[in-house]
Every structure is written in C-alpha cells, then in structure tokens.
Amino acid sequence: MPDSIALNPDGTLHVPDHPIIGCIPGDGTGPDIWNATRPVLETAVDTAYNGNRQITFEELPAGEISFKQTGEWLPLSTLDRIRALRVAIKGPMTTPVGKGMRSLNVAIRQELDLFACIRPARYIRGVPSPCSRPAAIDMVIFRENTEDLYAGIEWPSGSDEAKEIIDLIRKKTGKSLAPDTTGIGIKPISRENTQRLVRKAIQFAVDHQRKSVTLMHKGNIMKFTEGAFLNWGLEVGTTEFADHVILEDRLWKEFNGKPPKGSIVLKDRIADNMFQQVLLRPEDYDVIAAPNLNGDYISDLLAAMVGGLGLAPGANIGTDCAVFEATHGTAPKYAGKDKVNPGSLILSGAMMLDHMEWHEAAELVRDALQQAIAAKQVTYDLARKIPGATEVSCSEFGRQICRLMTP
Known part of the structure; x- marks a missing residue:
C-alpha cells in the first residue's frame, strides 16, 4: 500500500517501496511538461527495481487553477500536505511582474523553509551551447532561498x-x-541562514568528492550583508570542516597551488568577477554557494551555457521536506500545444529520485534523456539549433525517453 516518506532520527529519509509524492502540475505549459515527465519517472522506477517499487503521485492545488476553483493561489492545505509527504515535484507557476501577488515559487520556499535551492549545471553532449568549451562546465549552485531581497520587504x-x-x-x-x-x-542576510546554506554546500562537496566550494558575494560594496555572508561562510568552512577544507592563501603558500589529496579548496569571488570566471575558466569551479539574488543570476547564466533553462533542473531542500521544480517560466503562449521541452522537469525528477536514494532510477532517467538528445529526436527549442534534428512534441520526447529505458 502507498505510504508517506518519513524522517529517521538522524534526519535522513525513510522511503518506503511505495511512497506518495506530492505533485503540482503548474500553470501555462506546466501540465504539458508534467504529463511528459510523470511516465518517465514511473518507467524509471519500474525498470530499475523490476516492479518492486512504485510511486503514487498525489496532485495538490496551487496556482491559477487553484485560484479559479477556490480563490486561493496557494492553499494552506497544500503546504501542510507537502510537509506531511516530505517530497513534492512541481511545474512552473504564474508570477505577475511589477504588480499583484508575489512569486508562488518564492512563497513555497519560504513557507516550507526550503533554505537551499540546488541547481546543477552540467553539459549534455549534443546540446547547442554558446560556449567554446561547454564540456568543461560541471558545477552545482547552492543558492540561499529564504532571505536577501527575496524576503519581499x-x-x-x-x-x-x-x-x-x-x-x-x-x-x-x-x-x-x-x-x-x-x-x-x-x-536581510543572517548568520544562521548563511551558515546552514554553506554547511550544506560543503557537505555536498565532501560527500561527492568535489574539489572546491566558492563563496560568491558582493562584499566589497555590501559589507554588512554580502560581506557578512562571506565571513560567516568562511567560519563554517574553517571550523566545522577543518579536516576537509583548505583556504586559497594556504593552498599557494604551503602547497604551491596543488591541493592535498581529498581536500576541498574553499574560495571566494566577488559576484561580478564570478560571471567572468565561469565563462573563461569553468574548470576551476565546482560547487558555488551564494546569497539568494546572486544565486539566481549565476544559475541562469550557467543554464544558458549548457543549453538553456529547458534542460536546467532544480531542487528546493529544507530540513523537513523538499520540492523539486522546473526552473523556467510558464510560457503561456505555448500552453496546451504539447510543444515545449520537458527536460528541466524530467531532470528535476531525477534529482528527486537521488534525494530519495533511488539512484539507479535517477541514472536511468539521465542516461535515457542523453540518448534521446543524441538521436536528434528533440523538441522545437533544440531542433532549431541542432543540424539534422527532427522536431517532436513534448509528449513524444517523454515517450522516447521511456522507450530508451525499457529492455
């Protein structure tokens, strides 16, 4: 029988073989990409575990459809249900610019205290890129999710x-x-929220054998907010992770720029310089931790460098629950046309499977998506850029990925 995911005493997830996962299809093209994504995730789980595991998706109201039906953009019952289920996945939702309600995406992150927005940027072979060396890009952004200018004060x-x-x-x-x-x-930027974000970024680097963590900031100008972000981040690195972390000045003074085996170099870069660095020297950067606004900017730049937001996954993770989401907007002019690229939500679903420690299913998803792109049977955004490609619909792209996962 389907059951909810629970938290173990040590804070890790206890995932049953038949978990219930919350889902919010979203607005605009959200239902299109969710309808393509859902069977991909279900097929991956069924194939990886020979039918012994299965996800039950529970649709939760939020966004335009919820507002039309209930008068609420984001019902409290939806937030409560995500808390209870521990894990959810969502499509893009409408946010008016310059007026009206604040972002529902931001509201979900803040109300559920999903303090870490995690966005990997890794090149997929065959995807058109504006960069000369896109294969050198393999970074993970940890963006603080609850404060900075996004606090909405x-x-x-x-x-x-x-x-x-x-x-x-x-x-x-x-x-x-x-x-x-x-x-x-x-x-507002606080010590507590900064340090839990940087702690999570460094722990990720330790767990995944990453080479460096870079603190991205504008501390030369905003000394008591972004400058404090830098100082508080360095404090976490040099105290809590002293056995793993080495600062750049020590790296050059004692080791001639060659880090000892197993160490993580803790760097800092001023934000405007960081944009140059990831373009000119992408191989020098690995994990990036940033305040909310900087993290938003740099993650979108890196998404463009590896092919665009259509293939950019994202996760919002807190202590008690997590929401995985498409990183792009609703593209309302394409709503219901079965046209847009579902890759962002599909790859976010793979991140969700990794979060559940169903790594075999996650790898199936990523491998099959890469194979689909290599076969040049892709949605319009990629087809118009890949020589010799054939354009397929959103749903057909999803079906192709499913076929590539099954024996």
Whole structure:
C-alpha cells in the first residue's frame, strides 16, 4: 500500500517501496511538461527495481487553477500536505511582474523553509551551447532561498512607509533620498541562514568528492550583508570542516597551488568577477554557494551555457521536506500545444529520485534523456539549433525517453 516518506532520527529519509509524492502540475505549459515527465519517472522506477517499487503521485492545488476553483493561489492545505509527504515535484507557476501577488515559487520556499535551492549545471553532449568549451562546465549552485531581497520587504515610492524609512536614513547617515520618488527595499542576510546554506554546500562537496566550494558575494560594496555572508561562510568552512577544507592563501603558500589529496579548496569571488570566471575558466569551479539574488543570476547564466533553462533542473531542500521544480517560466503562449521541452522537469525528477536514494532510477532517467538528445529526436527549442534534428512534441520526447529505458 502507498505510504508517506518519513524522517529517521538522524534526519535522513525513510522511503518506503511505495511512497506518495506530492505533485503540482503548474500553470501555462506546466501540465504539458508534467504529463511528459510523470511516465518517465514511473518507467524509471519500474525498470530499475523490476516492479518492486512504485510511486503514487498525489496532485495538490496551487496556482491559477487553484485560484479559479477556490480563490486561493496557494492553499494552506497544500503546504501542510507537502510537509506531511516530505517530497513534492512541481511545474512552473504564474508570477505577475511589477504588480499583484508575489512569486508562488518564492512563497513555497519560504513557507516550507526550503533554505537551499540546488541547481546543477552540467553539459549534455549534443546540446547547442554558446560556449567554446561547454564540456568543461560541471558545477552545482547552492543558492540561499529564504532571505536577501527575496524576503519581499519593500515599499513603493511615495508611501508613508517609504518616507518614514527615508527620514530614518537621513537622520542616521546624513544621506538624502528623494522622499516622493524613491522606492525602498530591505536586504536581510543572517548568520544562521548563511551558515546552514554553506554547511550544506560543503557537505555536498565532501560527500561527492568535489574539489572546491566558492563563496560568491558582493562584499566589497555590501559589507554588512554580502560581506557578512562571506565571513560567516568562511567560519563554517574553517571550523566545522577543518579536516576537509583548505583556504586559497594556504593552498599557494604551503602547497604551491596543488591541493592535498581529498581536500576541498574553499574560495571566494566577488559576484561580478564570478560571471567572468565561469565563462573563461569553468574548470576551476565546482560547487558555488551564494546569497539568494546572486544565486539566481549565476544559475541562469550557467543554464544558458549548457543549453538553456529547458534542460536546467532544480531542487528546493529544507530540513523537513523538499520540492523539486522546473526552473523556467510558464510560457503561456505555448500552453496546451504539447510543444515545449520537458527536460528541466524530467531532470528535476531525477534529482528527486537521488534525494530519495533511488539512484539507479535517477541514472536511468539521465542516461535515457542523453540518448534521446543524441538521436536528434528533440523538441522545437533544440531542433532549431541542432543540424539534422527532427522536431517532436513534448509528449513524444517523454515517450522516447521511456522507450530508451525499457529492455
């Protein structure tokens, strides 16, 4: 019988053979890509474990459909159910720009305290890339998910609240801002949230034999927020992981730039320089830990470098539960046309299987997707860039992956 995933006393997951997983198809093209993704995940599990394991997906209301039916964009019952199930997967959801409700994606991360947004960027052979050496790109971004400017603490220009903050700034700093035309936003970054994010990034590097962790920041300008992110991150690395971590200055002073076997180099890079570094010297970077906004920027850049958001997976992981999601938007003009690339959600599903420690099924998914791309039977976004490719529908791409997984 289907059963919920539980937490063991040590914080690891106890996954039954027939777990219930929450799913939110999403808005726009979300249902299209979910309908292509679901059979891929089910086929992978069935094939990897000879029918002895099976996922039951439980659809949860959120987004436009939920709003039309219930008047709520994100019902509390959905959040409660994700907490109870421990694991969920979701398609993209609508977010108005410059007005209206805040991002539902951000709301889910904050309400469930999914503090680590994890986005791998790894080149898939055969995918068109704007880079000269895309095969050198193999990085994992750990983006802090709960604070920074995404905390949503802001007031519009001309509001009483903005004027009050502007007046306080003038009194405390002597700096004058135009009270009627200046919007105000607050950028909170805390020791606790920084350190749990960096701790998770370094632990990932240890567990997966990665070579370096780079703290990406703009601490030269924002000294008490992003500068603090750097300092607090270095503190975690040099105290909690002293047996594994080596700082760059020591690396060059004592080891002539050649890290001792099994060590992890803890680096730091100013954000604007980081964008150059991943373009010019991608082989020098492995795991990147960043505040919320920087992490958003760098993960999208890396996605473009390896072929675009259509193949970029993402996970939002907290202490108690996790939500895996497509990293792209809803693309409403293609909604219902069975056209868009489901690769992002499919690869996010593979991350979900890894999170459940069903690694055999996860590898089946990734291998079959790579084979499908190599066969040049791909969705329109890839077909228009790959010479000799044949365009297939979203659902057919998913079916092709399923066929490649079955004996």
